[in-house]
Amino acid sequence: xxxxxxxxxxxxxxxxxxxxxxxxxxxxxxxxxxxxxxxxxxxxxxxxxxxxxxxxxxxxxxxxxxxxxxxxxxxxxxxxxxxxxxxxxxxxxxxxxxxxxxxxxxxxxxxxxxxxxxxxxxxxxxxxxx
Amino acid sequence: xxxxxxxxxxxxxxxxxxxxxxxxxxxxxxxxxxxxxxxxxxxxxxxxxxxxxxxxxxxxxxxxxxxxxxxxxxxxxxxxxxxxxxxxxxxxxxxxxxxxxxxxxxxxxxxxxxxxxxxxxxxxxxxxxxxxxxxxxxxxxxxxxxxxxxxxxxxxxxxxxxxxxxxxxxxxxxxxxxxxxxxxxxxxxxxxxxxxxxxxxxxxxxxxxxxxxxxxxxxxxxxxxxxxxxxxxxxxxxxxxxxxxxxxxxxxxxxxxxxxxxxxxxxxxxxxxxxxxxxxxxxxxxxxxxxxxxxxxxxxxxxxxxxxxxxxxxxxxxxxxxxxxxxxxxxxxxxxxxxxxxxxxxxxxxxxxxxxxxxxxxxxxxxxxxx
Numbered sequence: 001x002x003x004x005x006x007x008x009x010x011x012x013x014x015x016x017x018x019x020x021x022x023x024x025x026x027x028x029x030x031x032x033x034x035x036x037x038x039x040x041x042x043x044x045x046x047x048x049x050x051x052x053x054x055x056x057x058x059x060x061x062x063x064x065x066x067x068x069x070x071x072x073x074x075x076x077x078x079x080x081x082x083x084x085x086x087x088x089x090x091x092x093x094x095x096x097x098x099x100x101x102x103x104x105x106x107x108x109x110x111x112x113x114x115x116x117x118x119x120x121x122x123x124x125x126x127x128x129x130x
Numbered sequence: 131x132x133x134x135x136x137x138x139x140x141x142x143x144x145x146x147x148x149x150x151x152x153x154x155x156x157x158x159x160x161x162x163x164x165x166x167x168x169x170x171x172x173x174x175x176x177x178x179x180x181x182x183x184x185x186x187x188x189x190x191x192x193x194x195x196x197x198x199x200x201x202x203x204x205x206x207x208x209x210x211x212x213x214x215x216x217x218x219x220x221x222x223x224x225x226x227x228x229x230x231x232x233x234x235x236x237x238x239x240x241x242x243x244x245x246x247x248x249x250x251x252x253x254x255x256x257x258x259x260x261x262x263x264x265x266x267x268x269x270x271x272x273x274x275x276x277x278x279x280x281x282x283x284x285x286x287x288x289x290x291x292x293x294x295x296x297x298x299x300x301x302x303x304x305x306x307x308x309x310x311x312x313x314x315x316x317x318x319x320x321x322x323x324x325x326x327x328x329x330x331x332x333x334x335x336x337x338x339x340x341x342x343x344x345x346x347x348x349x350x351x352x353x354x355x356x357x358x359x360x361x362x363x364x365x366x367x368x369x370x371x372x373x374x375x376x377x378x379x380x381x382x383x384x385x386x387x388x389x390x391x392x393x394x395x396x397x398x399x400x401x402x403x404x405x406x407x408x409x410x411x412x413x414x415x416x417x418x419x420x421x422x423x424x425x426x427x428x429x430x431x432x433x434x435x436x437x438x439x440x441x442x443x444x445x446x447x448x449x450x451x452x453x454x455x456x457x458x459x460x461x462x463x464x465x466x467x468x469x470x471x472x473x474x475x476x477x478x479x480x481x482x483x484x485x486x487x488x489x490x491x492x493x494x495x496x497x498x499x500x501x
Contacts, residue, residue, distance in 0.1 A: 038216040039264030066264040078153040118153070 033123045039066035041119065043076060043083075050074070050085055052100030059126045061085070063119035071095070074121040079107070080114045085121065133362065134273050134297075136238040136254065137280040138221060140214075141268045141288065143234035144172035147213045148203050150266030159200045163188055167204055216265045224257050229366040237277060239366050247297055254295045274298040277364045278357035281314040282332065300360030305333040315354055320347070332358060385424050385470035392421075392465060393458045400457045404450035413446035417453070419460045424470045437464050 034040045045059045053074055055061070063076050071090040076083060077097060086097035086107065097107040109115055140146060144162040149155055159176035163169065169187045170177075180198055182191055188202075195202060214233045222228055227239035240250065254271045261269050271294060272284025283298035285308075290296070298304070310332055311321050323346065329335050336358050343351040353363040386392060396419065407413060418440040423430060439460050447453065 036264070038219045065266065066260070078156075081154050081156070083153060116153075 033062050034064075035122070036064060036066055039119075040064050040122075045085065047085075049099040049101050049104045050087075052102075053087065054126065055085065055100070055121075055124050056126060059124055061121045062123040062125070064122050065119040067120040067122065069117045069120055076118040076121065078116045078118050083118065088117075132275060134240040134250065134275055135277050135280040135362070135366075136225075136240055136271050136273045137231075137277070137284040138217075138236050138238060138257075138269050138271050139284050139288075140217060140234035141270055141294075142172060142174050142178075143214075143267070144203075144205065144210055145174040145177070146267050147210050148201075148206075149174070150213070155201045159198055160203065161191070161195075161200055162203045162205050164205060171205065213265055213267060217261055217267055217269070220257075220261050220264060224260075227366055237280065237366055240273065250297060251295060255293050258294050269294065271295045272298065275300060275360045276357040276362040278314050278354065279360065282308060282312060285312055300336070300358070303333075305336065305358075306331050308332045310335055313354070313358065315350075323347075385427075387470060389462065389465045392461050396457045396461050397454045400453040401450050404448055404453050407448035413448040415443050415446040417441050417443060417456055417460065419457055419464060421461075421464055427470065429470045437466075439464050 030037070041063050043061045043063050045055055045057060045061060048057055050056075055074070061076070067073075069075055069088055071088055073088050074085065075088045075097075076085055077088070078084075079097070084097065086099055089096050089098045089106075093108060095109045097109065099106070142160075145160040148160060148162065157176070158174075159180060160172075160174040161170045161177050161182060162172035164171045167188055169185050170182055170191065171184070173182055173184070177200060180194060180200070182194065182200075191200070194200060210233060217234075218228075218230050218236060221236050221238060225238040225240065229237040231237055250273060254273065258269055258271055261267060270284050270287040270291075272280045272282065272287045273296065274280040274283045279298050279300060282305075283296045286298060286304065287294055287296035308331060310316050310324060310329060313332060313335070316324075324335065327338075329338065335355070338355060340352055340355060343355045347354075356363050386395070403414075418438060420436070420438040422436055423434070428434075441456065441460055443452075443456060
């Protein structure tokens with residue numbers, strides 16, 4: 001005859017318990033990269049204007065919309081209704097969007113620019129396979 | 131200043147979600163269609179201005195769409211759900227007492243210690259700006275002493291403010307200009323019966339006697355009247371009242387520094403939780419432990435106040451001994467030397483998602499203790 005005996009789980013004291021498995025968090029790319037989950041978005045890159053900054057066509061950018069933009073940041077901007085990814089800089093003439101590719105020109109910004117910061121790039125996901 | 135409720139409502143939510151990711155349509159009229167693209171379920175302000183009504187069948191507006199270059203979207207509920215949870219998370223960070231009312235609305239119970247109206251205004255403008263910056267979603271915030279008035283205040287915030295925040299007091303003159311059909315819970319028949327007595331504006335309505343309301347509309351009518359007069363009858367419906375979560379939350383009478391004392395405390399709460407679960411024939415598969423440092427005299431150099439950890443249990447349970455064992459493990463994990471835990475309210479923890487006993491998993495393959 002088969003007896004199925006049910007028991008409440010035992011609670012070992014002083015031994016590693018299976019419970020610890022549930023406490024140990026898995027390796028999480030999210031936790032590593034993302035500071036604020038509510039304001040962070042992923043964006044796929046199109047184009048080659050930022051290869052000098054290690055941002056290539058088809059890479060994925062981690063973008064924080066709430067992060068305060070400072071000169072030196074790579075930003076996702078909206079310029080004349082189009083997305084663009086550039087480095088936000090301040091030089092002698094004022095603020096500008098700087099491509100990281102010698103084939104492109106800086107885009108100076110002034111009060112007439114139809115320009116808005118969409119978010120700050122906080123990480124790049126890049127597949128290094130050639 | 132007494133307690134205030136705030137209703138935070140995302141403006142044209144679905145349309146705003148689409149807009150958030152597409153700068154080309156920031157200024158265009160937008161409509162979002164229902165499943166199978168049958169009819170209009172969301173409109174941007176520009177589309178509303180073109181006279182497109184809620185629920186209009188799509189074929190009816192086809193010519194308008196061409197003429198005004200209206201941007202048309204099929205609904206993308208995954209996106210809207212994601213954006214909604216972002217907004218709600220920001221709200222939860224700003225306010226402990228929150229009722230998520232729908233995908234795009236939430237009631238907050240504001241801290242009654244905020245001393246004056248200016249401060250209240252400022253804080254909510256900042257909240258609104260934070261949400262807009264983090265998600266690209268514009269929200270309107272209506273603030274008033276009751277939920278019904280907060281709903282009206284939200285309407286006013288949308289219609290008549292630049293900054294999207296409106297504080298409405300029950301004695302405000304503006305109530306004379308608001309027709310009663312704008313009031314939450316007043317339907318067509320309600321409205322007709324009131325109109326017969328000459329009641330048109332909300333201000334008229336607040337002057338009606340409670341006895342008359344009681345005889346005409348029963349207890350619901352009286353509550354509505356009291357809410358409009360500024361006496362709160364409807365509190366937040368928090369997850370606790372919906373019993374999807376159970377929370378046991380108390381404060382310590384003095385600051386607690388020792389792990390052993392925390393474990394002692396959490397065991398008491400675990401016991402209470404077990405009792406509550408069993409009383410409702412429920413078990414929990416998830417446990418959240420929440421600790422708070424004394425907010426008025428925080429000894430931590432980083433001033434961090436809240437600590438919490440959620441774990442999934444291998445089997446749903448309502449057994450006190452299991453709950454104690456799991457929660458003391460979590461508390462060991464959370465505990466940090468030198469923090470003065472908790473003086474005021476809420477050392478708590480909630481549990482969700484519940485399963486009924488009858489559906490509970492039983493594990494037949496658990497290792498048996500050697501006897």
